Amino acid sequence: MSTVLHPLLKDARAVLFDAGGTLVHPDWLRLARIAECVTGRTFAPEDMRRMLYEVLRGVDRSISEGNNPVAHTQRPGWLFHDMFCALGVDEESCERMSSPMLAEHERHHLWCEMDRQAPAVIAELKRAGLLVGIISNTEDGRARETIEEIVDQFDLLVDSFVVGFRKPDARIFQYALEQLQVAPGEAVYVGDSYGHDVLGAERARLRAILLDPLDIYEGSDCARIH
Known part of the structure; x- marks a missing residue:
């Protein structure tokens, strides 16, 4: 996973990530x-x-x-x-x-298996001056546990179980933007689910990048990374 040089990051102030399947496996x-x-x-x-x-x-x-x-x-x-x-x-x-x-x-x-590239990607985004956050759907409110080893690198962690909204509900994305004080057009969302992550982010007017390591979504209409 590498988003650092992706064209969609141009003029962005914040990059938000899904957790399970994106940052951790x-x-x-x-x-x-x-x-x-x-x-x-x-x-x-x-x-x-x-x-x-x-x-x-x-x-x-x-x-x-x-x-x-x-x-x-x-x-x-x-x-x-x-x-x-x-x-x-x-x-x-x-x-x-x-x-x-x-x-x-x-x-x-x-x-609990941290993606091998995730720590370096997050560190590079932070060095570039970007705000970095997580929006994660959970069934038990334990999103923090999954990224414990790099949690201090993030400016925001939004757990659906805690806030009461789940992706693809646009409200969970809007909540994150409000917390970061960032406009929708200034944020990019990265996740591995087209339905929950890409469609949800786009409904909230964020730019979206689909993590598709197995090329399952080849030919889709969204930006993809591996």
């Missing part, structure tokens, strides 16, 4: 161990990663069509549940995975 090995204990199957990190993005793309498609699956996406562990179902795990086994997965998540956040 799941602990694939812990997820695979939980799944193996329940199903007896082994899952490769690269297969889980690709399927997770495919699940997100399905949600994005729903949002693009005017639907917003808020109730489903507020369910704790929904994304991993849907990912394993999409990988061919039966519904009963996916449900049986829920308890050990939530227990492991409570012990230590499952979204």
Whole structure:
């Protein structure tokens, strides 16, 4: 992930990021161990990663069509549940995975693998004089835990569970801009979900960049980075 020289940053005063899937990633090995204990199957990190993005793309498609699956996406562990179902795990086994997965998540956040490039990207943006913030959808108000090692680099952290608005609701973007005292046209939002991040940011009149590491959104109408 590198946004430092992206043309959309011209004249920007602030860059806002999604957290999960953008700055931090799941602990694939812990997820695979939980799944193996329940199903007896082994899952490769690269297969889980690709399927997770495919699940997100399905949600994005729903949002693009005017639907917003808020109730489903507020369910704790929904994304991993849907990912394993999409990988061919039966519904009963996916449900049986829920308890050990939530227990492991409570012990230590499952979204805990910092993107290798993120610290350097954030540092470079700060050196360029830009305000840097996070807008994250969570089911439990624990966004800060996911970026604890670099949290002091950010000027703002907005957790949907705390403020009561979730992406793609334009209000959560507007709230962040008000806190930073930045106009919509002066801000860029970077995230890995077309529906939640790109459409939400654009509705709030921010510029948006889609993080698309697997080229799933090739041919889309938005700016993309890998």
